[in-house]
Amino acid sequence: MFGSNIFNIVTPQALRQLDPIIYLGLGWVGFIVGIQFEWRLMAHLPKRIFLLAQMEGLLSSAILFTGLLIVLGFTAKIFAVGRFDVWTTAVILTACGAVSSSLTLHYYARSSTEAAKKLHILEYLVSLHVFVPILTLAFLYSFFHIDQVDGARHSGWVWLGIHHAVGFGLALILFYLLKVRLTESERELLILGGITLSAGVAAYLHLSPVVICFIAGIIFANLPGFNNLLMENVLRHAERPVYFIMLILAGSLWNFKSLFAWGFLVIYILIRLLAKGFALWAVSRAEPRLRLRFPTLGGIIAQGPLAIAMVVGYKQLYAGPLLDTVVTAILAGGFINELLAGRLLQGVLPPPEPQKS
Amino acid sequence: MSQVIATALIMMLMWSLKQFEWLEELGGPLTPSTMTVGFILLIAYMAGKLASRYRLPKITGYMIVGVVVGPYVLDLVSHEMTEQLQLINGLALSLIAITAGGELKIDELKPLWKSVLAITFMFILVLWIVFIxxxxxxxxxxxxxEDPSWRSILVVGMILGTLAAASSPAVAMAIINECEAKGVxxxxxxxxxxxxxxxxxTLFSxxxxxxxxLIKPDTPLDLNFLAMVSFEIVLSIGVGVLLGxxxxxxxxxxNRENTLFLLFVCFLSAKLSIHFHLEPALVALSAGFFMENTTPERGYRLVHAIERGSLPVYTLFFCLTGAVIDLEALKSMWILALVVVALRLAALYGATYAGTRIGKGPDGMKQFGWLGFVAQAGVSLGLAAMLxxxxxxxxxxxQTLLIAVIGINLLIGPIGTRWALIRSGEAKI
Structure with a gap:
């Protein structure tokens, strides 16, 4: 509503001026997802679940990618869209579509019923399966880098290496900066500064801030002296404003006037449902605890901030005739998927008891 | 030691990016502004730490970093980039000014109003006399x-006197926050x-x-400028009250997600100020003042919640303020600028002393208060640009002379404010 489509408060020029905040938001999401992979905590989880989560990510990505490539291939023939645009669109939609959000599941898993307890395993699965989407995103930014358009200086592998090198560099910088005794506001400033720097480096090099900060988050969480509680304090303080600002800016970036995009949205949601459903069915063959009733499985279709961050990052860097289609598919699709997931879960689970203060 | 290693790593990262300058030739919609914001946040933080080790205000450290990375030294923050970061800078200024406005409670100001008015009037009077x-x-x-008439000299004196009276609320607020100062x-x-x-x-217009x-008596008196400025002041206060x-x-x-809402209001304030040429500090100050005095308890909690998380805001704002200090102007007129600065310091002392005596203000104000008025920034620069x-x-x-003077005052001002608060016994340090 604030964007140029309706009220025009956040004008395109203002959006350009707010670039640092948008990139901070993107990096922030990547970093938060990354630091969840702290080895000391992960070691307590069964390896089998971790592998199954990656399997689920891989399968759903493969199905999504194939389906999208077929649909976009037809579209390209009708609307004369170039191959580069078709491929980048298919890859970004695959990366975003493969991500599921654990927030809806987490909400319903708070209920004390037996059915709710069964959701925990699904919650683990969803929390752990981000590696495949993030790798897909890294693949997109590396192998479809602006440098690759004509006469590449560096190969996609080099750009993939640079993603890792910058992420590693940020983790080391944060490690040394946060090693000394600091007040909470100093810690907050340093984390904000570090993430903004890396997201900015990513933007400068035309790489993905989400990927770089994700890598930095994982490395940082596994360096000696990482204090989960201290980080939690800082992240809790700044998390909601950063998310909300990013969501508002993402909404402002969205041009929802393309009719084709709305038509494509229906196809995208259907392909995603099929991909997620099949992937979950496949992994449930290997893990009986994942054999849940159909509506309960609806929890896996919700999309979260990571998918939104991915698409906002894409919009910042890539142009082309299918851009509005991608943004509509992820933003409107995310909303519809969220509603769908809630409805499905509501059918089998009572709403959780309110938390006692 | 670990911070030195971190600084070295940051420098290495920035240096290694030089290898990718060719990417700019490939085009694309991106600029290095985000990277620069991150870089200056980290480096300015370290400079602030270093400054406080030498008993200097942190914001002096931030501003020195701003000068170094600014367009006149390293050019990491170019003129174009400061333009591009105008909105974010405006957002930071609005946040600082809202907290400053939120510190002004009518109940607490009632016993002080006589001395406040007396000091303000003495400032204008003394500085006018001295600079004319x-x-x-x-x-x-x-x-x-060149070959001036007495009329031109008189106008130059009045302008110098008027602008010498201005000081920076943002610097005052930052130092008050840093020293956790409280008191009359x-x-x-x-x-x-x-x-x-x-x-x-108002006086400037x-x-x-x-x-x-006065300079050209044959031309008719054009009241447009005065009307425009007066309108801008009234509109700034009006918009501020509405936002409050x-x-x-x-x-x-x-009463939920208050920080987020306040950020939205600050964005709105910055955007409206740019769009309608309002005085951004005045808009946000009025908003903070109105909020604090109509919703005291919740407003107080909100202001203090912002103050607790304001370090990144101050760091970025003062670093960018340092980046716009015009070293070329300083180089061309430094002797004259130093004379003006010295004269202003003496006049500030006299005006504050006389004003406090007349208004029966607090003793601490009489002795050390003048040091708190040295810093100058946005308003003075904005007015000088209209000359x-x-x-x-x-x-x-x-304008060049004034920019040089403001640059010096901006660098020495925070030290003075910190000293004033410490010597008056109201700072926690």
Missing amino acids: AFAFAAYPWMPFL VTKCLLCVTVLKDIFVI IVVTFGKA LLISLYLHVV LRGFPEWGAGL
């Missing part, structure tokens, strides 16, 4: 005044700084309007 006398004594050494001197200092800003803007007529009302209503009715339009013959030269 200075202009007549020193005009042969002012290179921009702190309140008085903040209140005079804010009130002076309004007076200075009067001086420019009548100054033009909006915050108060939100705190009463919704060329008003006085094309010598406006540019006077």
Whole structure:
């Protein structure tokens, strides 16, 4: 509503001026997802679940990618869209579509019923399966880098290496900066500064801030002296404003006037449902605890901030005739998927008891 | 040691990016502004730490980093980038000004109002007398005044006197926050700084309007400029009150995600200020003042929640402020600028002393308060920039002198404010 489509408060020029905040938001999401992979905590989880989560990510990505490539291939023939645009669109939609959000599941898993307890395993699965989407995103930014358009200086592998090198560099910088005794506001400033720097480096090099900060988050969480509680304090303080600002800016970036995009949205949601459903069915063959009733499985279709961050990052860097289609598919699709997931879960689970203060 | 390693790593990262400068040739929609913001946040933080080790205010460290990374030294933050970061800078200024406005409670100010008014009026009076006398004594050494008439000299003196009276509420607020200062001197200092800003803007428009007529008596008196500035002041306060009302209503009715809402209000304030040429500090100050005095309890909690998380805001804001200090202007007129700065310091002491005595203000104010008024920033720079339009013959030269003076005051001002708060016994340090 604030964007140029309706009220025009956040004008395109203002959006350009707010670039640092948008990139901070993107990096922030990547970093938060990354630091969840702290080895000391992960070691307590069964390896089998971790592998199954990656399997689920891989399968759903493969199905999504194939389906999208077929649909976009037809579209390209009708609307004369170039191959580069078709491929980048298919890859970004695959990366975003493969991500599921654990927030809806987490909400319903708070209920004390037996059915709710069964959701925990699904919650683990969803929390752990981000590696495949993030790798897909890294693949997109590396192998479809602006440098690759004509006469590449560096190969996609080099750009993939640079993603890792910058992420590693940020983790080391944060490690040394946060090693000394600091007040909470100093810690907050340093984390904000570090993430903004890396997201900015990513933007400068035309790489993905989400990927770089994700890598930095994982490395940082596994360096000696990482204090989960201290980080939690800082992240809790700044998390909601950063998310909300990013969501508002993402909404402002969205041009929802393309009719084709709305038509494509229906196809995208259907392909995603099929991909997620099949992937979950496949992994449930290997893990009986994942054999849940159909509506309960609806929890896996919700999309979260990571998918939104991915698409906002894409919009910042890539142009082309299918851009509005991608943004509509992820933003409107995310909303519809969220509603769908809630409805499905509501059918089998009572709403959780309110938390006692 | 670990911070030294971190700095070295940051420098290495930035240096290694030089290998990718060719990417800019490939085009693409991106600029290095995000990277620069991250870089200056980290480096300025370290400079602030270093400054506080030498008992200097942190914001002096931030501003020195700003000068170094700015367009006149390393050019990491170019002129274009400062333009591009205008909105974010405006957002930071609005946040600082809202907290400053939120510190001004009517109940607490009631016993101080006499001294606040007396100090403000003494400022204008003393600085006018001193700088008009200075202009007549020193005009042969002012290179921009060639063969001047007494009228031109008088106008230059009035302009110098008016702009010398301005000081920076943002710097005052930052130092008050850093020192966690509380007490009558702190309140008085903040209140005079804010009130002076309004007076200075109004007076400046009067001086420019009548100054033009004084220099060229045959041209008719053009009241447009005065009307425009007065309208801008009234509109700034009006918009500020409306925003304050909006915050108060939100705190009463919704009272959730308050920080986020305040950020939205600050964005709105910055955007409206840019769009309608309002005085951004005045808009946000009025909003903070209105909010604090209509929703005291919730407003207080909100202001203090912002203050706790304001370190990144101050760091970025003052670093960018340092980046716009014009070293070229300073280089070309440093001797004259130093004389003006010294004279201003003496006048500030006299005005504060006399004002506090007349208004029966606190003793601490009489002795150390003047140090808190040294810093100058946004308002003074904005007004100085208007001189060329008003006085094309010598406006540019006077503007250069003023920019040099403001640059020096900006660097020494925070040290003075910190000292004033410590010596008056109201700082926690």
